[in-house]
Structures are given as C-alpha cells and as structure tokens.
Amino acid sequence: MLETHSFHFRLSELLQRINALLPQERTIEATPPDEAKLRGLLSDLSPLITAFSAIGNADDIWSVVGLERNEVRTARVLTWLLDPRGSHGARATYFKTLWQNIPEQRRPFELGTVLRATRETVPIGDGQNRVDIEVEGDDFIVIIEVKIDAVEGLNQLSRYVSVAKAKATVRGKSKFAVLFLTPGRPLTLPQHCVHVSWLDISRAIKQTLKANPSESMGAHLASSFADHIRSL
Template sequence: MTKITYNNFHDQLASFFEQWPAGVCKEKSNSKISFKSSDLNIFFQQLNSVINTTLHSALSFNPWEISGLKHNEIRNSAILSWLLTPNGSHGFNKTPLLTLLNLLGSSSQYDFPNDFKKFCHVDNEVNLNGNMANRADIQIRADNFFILIEVKINAKEQEQQISRYCEEAEKAAHGLPWAIIYLTPDGRKPTSNCDKYSDAHILCLSWKSLSISLSAALQPYYQQLFTEQPHSPMRQFAALSTFLFIEQMQNF
C-alpha cells in the first residue's frame, strides 16, 4: 500500500473528510476553510475535559439510590440543608446559598441581601418559637437576613401553614429582611390566606428551577475537579454526590 504524504495539516484534514462515509457530507465545496492549528488544539483539549468528566460520572454509582432517598421530604430537606450550608462538606463553599439568594433577590419586590456579612447558620427541622405545630423544614439565619424554606414533594400544604410561617418569620427576623421559600414540584402558590404579607416575602419555586440554577452555578467548579490535579477522591465524590442530588431534583 502506497503511503500518502501531506505537505501540511490542512491538506491532511481535507483528505480525511474526503474519505468520510458517503451521505454524511452531501455538498462538496472547492473552497478551503482557513483555521489555526492552535485553535483546533484548544478545541480538542476542551473536548477532552468534558469527556473525562462524563466518563467519571458514568463509572460512579449513585449514593442516593442506595440510601433509598426517593421522594422522602424529610431526607431531601436534610440534604438540601447540607447543600445550602456555607463551607459545608460538599466543597462548593457558599455558591449554592448565593444561587438561592440570587433567585430570591431577582423575584423580590424589594432589595433582599445577596450575601451574608458575618455569619450564616442553616438548620433543618426547626420548631419555630418552640411550637411543634410550626416546624419549618429549613431555617437560614444570617446576620443580615432570615429565610424559612418549606419543602413539598408529595405532601400538601397544611392548614394556613405558609401564613403561620410568615408570622413566625417576621417575628424571628427582628427587623431584618425575611422571606419564605415555598419549594414544590410545580412552583405553585400556597393555599394559605397570606393577604397580610405581600408577594415580596414569598418565593414560589419549583424543584426543577432550583436544579437548573444550581447546576449552572456549580458546573464550572465541578469540571475543574476532574480535569485539574490534584484533587482528593473524597472531594470528587462529594462533588459527584452533589450533582446527582441536583439531577434528582428534576424528578420531583
């Protein structure tokens, strides 16, 4: 077999596409496309980065399936609380929390803080004012704002639940900006009579919308973990677990 030699990479690439299976390229053009080999090199490097990340995900198991997480509201609330905790073991620092604050700020009718200043504590299953009848799924208390998150997957809203939470949140905020996030599969409005409080204090959010926002915010950091060295396997596993949970949100 005669070995074909090429004068440059441009001619070699052109020959490759000429031998491409019939029907893939329907039109043949005599004009040559100019490009820089350095640009092509950058493209393949970026492609390799995405492939490596995808392969790592494909070869890993889903810890949430093994744990039987499914649609259990208490368990999913606990994991969401973990994800929203600044400097949590998920390794994404306060980015998940800032993503939620950005959603809240963009939908609010008043200027809600987009970050905390000194401290921020995230707790789940909190009895508001010591009353077990008013047990919030997630409470976020910072030095400059107060937030309650009511998580719904299959359960319905209790009688006047969000209205009661608004009253408790206003008291607990002590004059600071406060809000109620009503997290449901479809982003529906609460059935409670909340006429006393404006919509500025209540964010109706769907799990899917939250998932999309978190994924977009965390994706750059996630890819770096699998394409740049060194990173510990535990750090990578925590990040993978985070994204598997974010993906599961869209199934609620």
Template sequence: MELAIPEFSNQLANFFNDWKRLERQQQDVVQEQLSFEENLGRFFKDWRKVFINDRQLARFFNQYQSDEVQAPIRVAQQQGLAVNVWQIAGLKTDEVRHSKVLTWFLDCRGDHGQGNAILLHLLKELPLMEKYQTKRYFTTEECCPLGNQESRVDIEIDADEFLLFIEIKINATEGKDQLQRYIDIAQAKAKNRDWLIVYLTRDGKLPEKYKLYKEQERLIGLSWKKLAEIFYDYAKDRDVNNRSVWLLKQFADHIKKF
C-alpha cells in the same frame, strides 16, 4: 460512503428538535379545542415532515454497540461514575430525607467543604436575596423558629442580614394555613431584616390563596427541576474530581425527575 458519527449525531439532534416542535404544535392544537379525530389527523400530517433515514439510524446504533464505543463506557462504570448514591440510599420521595440532604449542602459548616458557596449560588436566583454575600449564618433542619412545636420549618437559614425559610413538598400538600403561619413567624423573628419563604414543590407553584399575597416577593414557589438547574450551574465550572461537587450534581440528577 459511511456517514461519520459526529455528522449523524447532528442529524439525530435535529430529529429530536423537530419532535419537540411537533409536540408544541400539538399543544397549540389542544388549545384550539379540536376533536380527537382532528388532533390525530393533524399529528400524522405534521409527523411526515420529520426526516428519518432508517439506514443511518440503524448504522448509528450498530456503531454505538461496538466495542470501540462501549469500552470507555464500561471503564466509566467500573470506576463508579454511573452510580447515583442518593438513589441507592433510598431517598425516593421522602421529604424528611431530602430536607436533611439539602440542609447539608446549604450549611457553610458542612463537611462538604464548599463553605457558603452553594447557598450564595441559590440566593442569586431568589428575590430580595441576590444582593447578599453572607459568610456567617446558621442552617437548621426541622426547627421551631419561635419555639412553637406546631410550626416546624423544614429548613431555616438565619443570617445577620436576612432570614430564609424553605418548606419542602414532594407528594404532600400544604397543611392547614401552614404558609400563613410561616409568614407570621418570619415577620416576628426577622424584625428589621429581609426575609423570604421558599415553597419547594414539584410544579413550583404557590397554593392559589397566596397568589395575591400583598408582599408577593417574600413568598415564592420553586420547583425541584429549577433547583436542579441551579445546582447544575454551580457544578459546571468546578473541578469534576471534587467529590462534593460530584455529589451535588448527583443530587440534581435525582431531584430533577420530581
């Protein structure tokens, strides 16, 4: 009896879940500081617990290659649904280019037509900011908040209620006392408003010297992967035919790999 594709898909999902479980077990083994030989023996012992039916696996991939399955995939490709414009545009890991794109998405005046909705969705994930529903704010890319040319902030969100700085890093590291300068600038410019500095990096971690900063909630690390998850969450319940939402999801597809 032929195995139905949905049934086998469930088995395939279980296989990869077991694979992840083994990977976590291997991480535990590393923490136990076992030798290489002990690690290897433990891995192959656990590997046998993962059920693999080679005939069903071969049948699944044969069905995947069938015209019945491939035809709708080809139609989607012909319609451009497999294209990622941000990768084609050559953003790669250029921080300046990513700053421009992110500024555009967060700008309530942007021609994406989403108004302040994308920014508000981001604010929900940030300490001190989740309570704000601001409609009027200014988004500036590569700005000097107090006119000091040596302290250029990648993205500034200047609202009546708060001040938000976003510093972007992909391959680079913090410049000399860079975040401390931003802290001083934010304190001076925000005055009586709330303020927050987001340090956007690959791992979402702050440099070691800032981890004990006295106002910890005002300086946070955010990973590109987490930002992608926030954008996916924004897009999931919106019209799939909306081009701006489609572009945002593509941007999330691009940055989640950092």
C-alpha cells in the same frame, strides 16, 4: 475522577465515529452504514461500558440510599448543600445562586452573609411550627418549606411568614422570607413568600458547579443530587 473524564472522552470519540457511519437523513435512498465497521466500533464500545462500571463514581448513590421522593430525606440532603458549613466545600454558593436566580421583581431582598442552614427546627420555640429548613444570615432569616407529594397545610405559609418575622425580630435581623419549594406553582402566596421548584434547585446547583469546577466528592454528590431532583 480523572479516570471518569478519560472514559467520557473515549466514549464521546467513539460515538462520533459511529455517528459518521450512520445515514444523516432518514430517506428511502439513504445508504446503509458499513456493517463491518459498525460492528467493529460497537465491539470497541463493550470494554468501555465494562470499564465505566468499575470506576465506582456512585452516580446512583441517591437511589441506593432510598431518597426517591421522600421529603424528609431529600430535605436533609438539601440542607447540607445550602449550609455554608457543609462538608461539600462550596460554602454558601448553592444558596446564593438559587437566590440570585429568583427574578428581581419577586426577590424579597438582597442577601448579606449566609451564616448557616439547619433542618427541622422550631424557630421561635413554641413547639408548634416545625420548619423543614432554616437559613440564617447576618441580617436575615429564610424559612424553606419543602414539598414533593404532600400538599400545603391550612394557612401554613402565612404561619411560617409570621414565624420568620418573629425569629428575625428576636435575633435583631431586618429581613425575612419564606421559600415554598414545591413541584407545582401555587396560585396565590402571602407577602414575603416566594415559590421555587425542584428544577430551580437543580439548575442552581449545576450553575454553581459550572462556575466553580471541582473534582471533589462533594461536587460529584451535588451534581448527582441535582440530577435526582430535576424531575421531582
């Protein structure tokens, strides 16, 4: 990772030197750049590009594994990030940041301790309501319904609110909510349900990483995942 930072510094310095040779205003009278100096700087850029390709920081890892717009695979990676037990090493900070970024007037409740996040669960064991992600805390249950291209099923969110409430009651927890994760903002939502977008998730990940800088592989994968989902 240190090698990557060194590359970024050298590239930034080189681009600043190139920029200094270019006209600052697009006018007919603008002085053309010094061609010899520009060719020299571009020549210096070539080995940097070659060096970067050899660093092997796996920036395109999510394309390699075929994540694309697949809801199931994307939800699995997101569950890993939201789970405080995850090998990413960030504990519960990604979920906490996402939650705190929900405007206070729409935030269902204030979080206690986040215990775990699990994927593709049947919270009340009825064999019917399988949810994408379930986040459990010391005093709450949050169900996350993940959508990318699919549309909401008939009364799906209302059912999930009922499921979250029932699971919270069974587990002796006083708070529950459903997060509807989808690119577009729905017109209406049932009570105890809040909309979040993939851009919200991306921003929460980046905000967490900025507040807690790390050179770990977990942090690098989280950052590249944030880039991947930003445009979903």
